[in-house]
Amino acid sequence: MSTETMKRELYQAIAKVAQALGSGNRLQLLEFMAQGERSVDALAAMTGMTVANASQHLQALRRAGLVAARKDGQRVYYRVAGDDVVRLHHGLRVVAESRLAEVRQLVNEFLGDRGGLEPVLAQELLARAKKGLVTVLDVRPREEYEACHLRGAVNIPIDRLESELARLPRKREVVAYCRGPYCLMSFEAVAALRQRGWKARRLEGGFPEWKAAGLPVEASS
Amino acid sequence: MSTETMKRELYQAIAKVAQALGSGNRLQLLEFMAQGERSVDALAAMTGMTVANASQHLQALRRAGLVAARKDGQRVYYRVAGDDVVRLHHGLRVVAESRLAEVRQLVNEFLGDRGGLEPVLAQELLARAKKGLVTVLDVRPREEYEACHLRGAVNIPIDRLESELARLPRKREVVAYCRGPYCLMSFEAVAALRQRGWKARRLEGGFPEWKAAGLPVEASS
């Protein structure tokens, strides 16, 4: 076979991965799976899809090698196949935000005036946390925190933040994070903390991006 | 509008970038454009597509913000929109090679027994070149070298390698590179040099990956 045809076949095979990413529904499924494995009906509920539709999209992602499945009892749990997949998802978002005006506008609308809160970069947080200068706050639900979180982070789910404020020392800056750049919980947390006199910022990105970058994480017990 | 619908729209807009990458022909076009800007008919000839077809694919890439066009005389020159696009292209290849067995097999078939030549990583080459331990050899055609090349690289196009061997000092190791991981010129060069007694290896990836990683490049004159 000529090298031209071989190269064409090769790129056509690589393109299948991009095709699998070429659907808003599948990108959303991947975002949720980046938090940890999830069952089909959980993913269907989170994305607002029918179960049958979610199942078919998950199978498309599996055929492209982007997710893996594990069966336990009557449930099937899907998860991203590896950190490289999360990084690819992230890279796609970055390019889309920087190259498509429509995406930039949608992000601005979505974040509203919250966009103004300038985020802390992962490397910066890592350095400041090492020196004990900041409290790292995970505002996701308890189960997600327990499955995996940034090393040394404290967990106060966003709906309990007001009642458990006492756990956050006032003198240190708080850096909050949640599920990712399109998750609003850390924005809310920062706003609430600032209103009550804390110095607070949010982490750029969220938990999946941190983990995919190979930065330190830990699980509870 | 509810945040769910906004998020759905946002991801649908991001997915358009992935859709643009979801075609082997467009991935090949991007590979060629990563070397530098190219006219429509040059790209059509390189990929073996009809001119009309290439034009349409290029417009699809432009709608997705991945390439930009410049008109000069009666020709239109297309180029990748930025280094982030090259990095995304690269990330896609990495995921496809690591996650799809079919892609791994096609790569092996394509590279044949050449796959055995273990490549030099970019960071390693940078360090060794700084100490003057290696000769960096660009085996691409002269025009491509002149447009842009790794800083300090020597240019001997692959078809003139035999006749200009004298330009390569025998005692230093040679590291050869070309257009990218699916370009065979550097493999040939390494094989030829080794046969004649040189110590030679090839650079992992190629020129576009080096440039997109922000490593030092320069142009002639």
Added chain:
DNA sequence: CTAATATTCAATTGATCGCTTGAATACTAT
């Protein structure tokens, strides 16, 4: 065993995509 639950499968519909063909447009050289 039976009922209930979770997931997958199969068939259908409308929409979109990829490629071809042939014509239209834009620019250059003479």
Added chain:
DNA sequence: ATAGTATTCAAGCGATCAATTGAATATTAG
């Protein structure tokens, strides 16, 4: 102006895709 070249446009065809619907399969609880 005219001819030649480069690119884009428009129409058409077959293939693929996304979502819905309803049924089939697999597993657990009682």
